Every structure is written in C-alpha cells, then in structure tokens.
Amino acid sequence: MNLSRSESFRRMPRISWLRWIIVIFGFIVFLLVSLALYIRSADSDYRHEERRAVAIAKQQGELTDIDSADLHTWQEKVWIVTGDDAQGETWMIWERQSELLKLKVSENVSKTRMINKFAESHAGEQPNRILPGWFQGAPAWEIRYWSETGNHHEAIDFYSFKDGTKLKTYELPTQRS
Template sequence: MTPSRIAERRRQSVWTGWRLTLIALGFLVFLAVVFVVYIRSADAEYRGEERAAAAKAKQEAGLTGIDKVSKHVWDDSIWVVEGKDAAGTAWFVWLREDGAVKEKASDGYGEDSIRSRFNAEHPGKKIVRLLPGWFSGQPAWELRYTDDPGTKRQAIVFYSFKDGSQLRTYNLVS
C-alpha cells in the first residue's frame, strides 16, 4: 500500500472539537441541574415547616396575610409569624407546642424600637441579628451583637416584647 491509499482509508476521529464542546456543555448543564436539585432537597424540610407554620397561624390566629415567618430556637423550638388580619391590624403569633400566643404588634415593642434602645445603651456595638422569639415564658426579642469588634466576641441580649425591658444577657466565648 502506498501512503496515499492509507490517507484515503483513514477515518475521521469521532472526537472532533465541536463534539467535545457539546459534551462538555452537556456535562456542565447536568452538574448545574444536580446542584439545584440537591439544594432544593436539602432545604425542603425547613420550607415545609415554614409553610405549615404560616398555615397554622392563619387558621388559629385568623391572619389573612403573612409578612414574615421565622424560627426561634432557645429552650424550645418555636415559629414566630408576623402578619395581618382582615382589618389590616398587624399581629405577632408565637406557635408553641402548647398553643399559639397572639399579640398585636402595636401593643409591644417593635424591631425599630429595640434597635434604637440597644444603640442608645450600647453605642458602637454592631448588631448581628435581631429576631422575635420566646424567652423565660414570654414573647421576647433576641438580639445578637459583637461585643468587641477586635476579638469578634459576641453576646446575646433578650428584651421583653411587651415593655422592651432587658431580660438577660449572655456573653458568648469564642
């Protein structure tokens, strides 16, 4: 056989640049889909509990609209639902194992009031998190802040929802 006949009989490679690009793109799409499915399945239980808490607050407390749902874990794990009734009145509902506690938002200290009070009492301290919760048998606000920015040491202070009084402070050791 002469070299020219060998060149004529030689077949083109299956792995051309265009096919390799398509395979690589297909693999990247596959990885993206697997990642999204994994994230959704990992978050599904929490989101299910959140939807159940919102439905329970609507049923037990008569809320028609839900503004915010948050989970608070301290001594007990509870859900706090913020929403409005048919008249447009804002309410907080604490869903506990032994029942729901419903309070008008206007009857208690709001998030902005607690922030203002904390900033007045602790100037220069950075608030990390502020959320409604349950502490010492009553509705409360849990405020986590950095105690000393240089060391990143944090502390948690609880304020009463009803009157805004400070209930307890915990210093967290890092």
C-alpha cells in the first residue's frame, strides 16, 4: 500500500538557527543559576554561624562596628570577632562554647605588632597567614609561614595574644610531587 502523494512529500520539521540559539542560551542560564544556588547552599552553614557570631558580639560584647569575624579551629572551634565599641575602642571577642572573652586590642599585642615581632625573630621570612586564634586555653596569634632555613618546610607558630611570647611551633611535612 502506497502513501498518498501529500504524505510522501512531507518533511520532518526542522529547528531554525534562532531556535537553537534560544535553546542553548536557556540551557546555559539554567546551568549558571544551578551553580549559583549550589554554591550558596554549600556555604550557607558557615555564613549562618558567622552572622550568629557577629550578632552575639554586638549584643553581649557591645560592639557597634564589626571589622571582621574569623573562625579558628585547632583544639576547639572558636569565632573571633573584631570591632569597635561606641567609644571607638577596638576589641576582639573570642566566642567559645563555654564562654565569651573580650579583650581590648590596644592593651594586648596587635596584628601589626605581631607581624613586626615575627619579622625580628624570623629574618627574611614572610608570613603566609596570620590569624587570631585559641591555643592552650588562651587567646593567641597563629602565624603560618614557609621556612627557608634547614630543610624547607611550612610551619605554624603560636604566640600569646597578651604579651607576644612564642607558645609553640609546628613543622608541617613537605609534600613532594
């Protein structure tokens, strides 16, 4: 049985270039939105904890202007919030599970003073990272650096926040490729 003449001349509908461009553009927008939502949800727990730490610093620590909020994890998880009070004094607040510790930066070792002290004791070495932290039950500065002396390695020094004395050095194993 033969098809009718009109059926034999029918073509399959074709998608025009304009429609292909619209479909591809729509797919790319879908991928970008999906990626943005994934990234936002992946870091939402961290951002929630950070907002909570800032809120506690403002309410209980009486800070009016927040400069930074850093999470330090070594022996325990501690949020350190730096900011100014109503009088313009700069404070650091260590938020632990069991307590809240508030110290005036001007009465302790500031980040700038700690960098200068590190430069004096480690000639020619530059810190990769300096963070306020919590070490051996007290506020501390954590300085990570690359040591060029002896066998080249990465190291972490802990210094007391109150007077800048060196507490401990950890030498990290080098990774060979």
